[in-house]
Amino acid sequence: MDILSIKETDIYQIVEGRKQRESDDFQQVDQRVEEIVKRIRSEGEKAVLQYVKELDGVELNSLHVTKQEVEEAFNSVKEELSEILQEAKNNIESYHQHQKEQSWYTNQQPGIWLGQQVTPIERVGVYVPGGKAAYPSTVLMNVIPAKVAGVEEIIVTTPVGEDRKVNPLTIVAATIAGADQILKVGGAHGIATLAYGTENFKAVNKITGPGNAYVARAKKYVFGDVGIDMIAGPSEVCILADENAYSEYVAADLLAQAEHDELASAILVTDSHQLATQVQKALKEQMEGLNRQSILQHSILNQSAIYVVTNMDVGFQLVNELAPEHLELLVDQPFEQLSRIKNAGAIFLGEYSPEPLGDYWAGPNHTLPTSGTAKFSSPLGVYDFMKKSSVIYYDQKALNSVGGKIQRFANEEGLDGHAASIRKRLKKMLDIFSN
């Protein structure tokens, strides 16, 4: 990995250079997605089962994971592992409880009540990638905030393996997290099933969770009919470190990020040439001991960088412009520096808070804004599973005292029907007074 020297005036160019625009080459995927969604919308479960056969290569009789399959899953997963999932669940739940919003109402002027009613979304679908691998952390991070929000029904959907079964760890995680149903459908057909339902399954109101290009494009396609979470780009870490940071940790954390996939990016920003050189060396050494060699080669060589900045002020500026998904703050007194961070999905403070601690354990959500979108968006949270309604009450006297001004405003925008709706109420009141 190259070491690049950076001064303040270089920041703009670096950030622009790193911006990855979504490829426009989704035509074929989009065409197929549209076909799948339309057919499932019109033909229902029959079509879903046919797509599972055609695309996943297995024949199913029913889309639903049965109680017996849940039992079997718990029996096949070691108790120690279930307990780890349960403990992670408790941490995630405890953190997300803080995000729960309450309705509020005010009555600051006589005859006027204003407020905001906060209610959970009724039905939510969670997409979980599957097949051979299991992603229990994805299950926990999506289902738990929905559960905390008070969502009535949470449905997990995930592709089955060749044995026609959902990975047992996914089932155990979904059950521990409190999902109400598990469906055996992956891909665009999974998203279509969630969004429009079938004879045997009622459509959801919102879909969250990661997936491949078909899943991502299908989510985009159904958006509007249902809500979706943000469509995530490749994962990233940025480590802002001063001369006292321990190079072995920095290298390990860069590699942990880089192993996700070939497009993952791992960036070190430091004011220390010495640290940069040590990290470069440690990366090479540590990489040899890891399993995902070919992915690491790609992501470390093509997507990653070490930036040596002229001073830490420039470092903070660069970090805020990059707006990384994950930020490790390996600096002296990280709590004191926290408020200098404006844009980041999750911020890890100090040398004993490595990024994987957040992926699995600490409690905050691991679904985070990528590709600089932390400048305007937030981690997945309880707020993504609730919605607000404004509430307005004026009594007769309150409306009467301002009705003239509202009519004036409405007429100024050329909407005399709006003015009339107010005027009629005032008129009637005058009638009342005159009788």
Added chain:
Amino acid sequence: MDILSIKETDIYQIVEGRKQRESDDFQQVDQRVEEIVKRIRSEGEKAVLQYVKELDGVELNSLHVTKQEVEEAFNSVKEELSEILQEAKNNIESYHQHQKEQSWYTNQQPGIWLGQQVTPIERVGVYVPGGKAAYPSTVLMNVIPAKVAGVEEIIVTTPVGEDRKVNPLTIVAATIAGADQILKVGGAHGIATLAYGTENFKAVNKITGPGNAYVARAKKYVFGDVGIDMIAGPSEVCILADENAYSEYVAADLLAQAEHDELASAILVTDSHQLATQVQKALKEQMEGLNRQSILQHSILNQSAIYVVTNMDVGFQLVNELAPEHLELLVDQPFEQLSRIKNAGAIFLGEYSPEPLGDYWAGPNHTLPTSGTAKFSSPLGVYDFMKKSSVIYYDQKALNSVGGKIQRFANEEGLDGHAASIRKRLKKMLDIFSN
């Protein structure tokens, strides 16, 4: 407008029938939008000025509204009107103050800090439609929540008229609301200017505000590089009324909604045949006195309906399935009925809280989820102009006590680099202990 009798089993069909899917016929618009955005991205202000000339038919020297133009605008707008805008601004600001979120941190376990840092988005662009008409309420409803959120720079952009000037009422509203700059660019070129900036204008991080098809598609196109608010569909009102509702008010409020545009929809849900008939009659009479005849004809005839339900339980159920943008609750004891409403953008309680009160005056935002999206989304608010970062701190002891479990979890997902990042920290600690 027809009167239709509705029982519980009809609800599904009604709601499905009303769902308006976004037309796919945007190909030409999209092609033009892409061309405009790409050219502005590469050529900057020169291209913007050329598009203003080509598409708006006026030659500008500068994109910015000058201080002198602001002064002129204030001189040309009657003081009475400025005062009305100021009073509306105070109401809107006061309501939105309640939405401001604070950062929070917890330290519930020794050695562990968790939290959520809430920060304003740095730069926000507000699109305001323009030309002949002025939409001061749009300006107030978009700029004020951004201002309350603490956004550093708020830029309004709006097309100029033939006189090369921005409508004075728009300038006055933007200034009262606290906008920092006003640009004279409408259409897709306005959105491109906000999203990517020029030599003389720094790009924003998020764009909100309504516009025509070019504006809407351009917002969709730049989404990802910047944030956007929801793209709104046609405006709607649903009035849930019992036998005691006053038919003159109901009719006036249906018409106030219907006058917005030909696709606007106005729906009455009631358990009273008598009210339905009276409203039908009042609609016909009141319509004759209004200006926007041709629009009203279309929206009342083609988009609107009176549903007579078998009882009010079915009424509430229907309303929740429709998830209307605006809901008027013209029932006995509306406060007691409020919690029965699950899905609605804004809820207006009782006969002296007509919908136009919310459009201009009361304080809650008038930018609301349309087309049933209130099932999963919320009014525009301060929360749309802030974003969150998770914060995680573990000390050495805290990490050590759970490090083994995190490694187990990571290995279960096949990510040994994640496990190594944890393991190295535990190892070093053991080294320290053994030295």
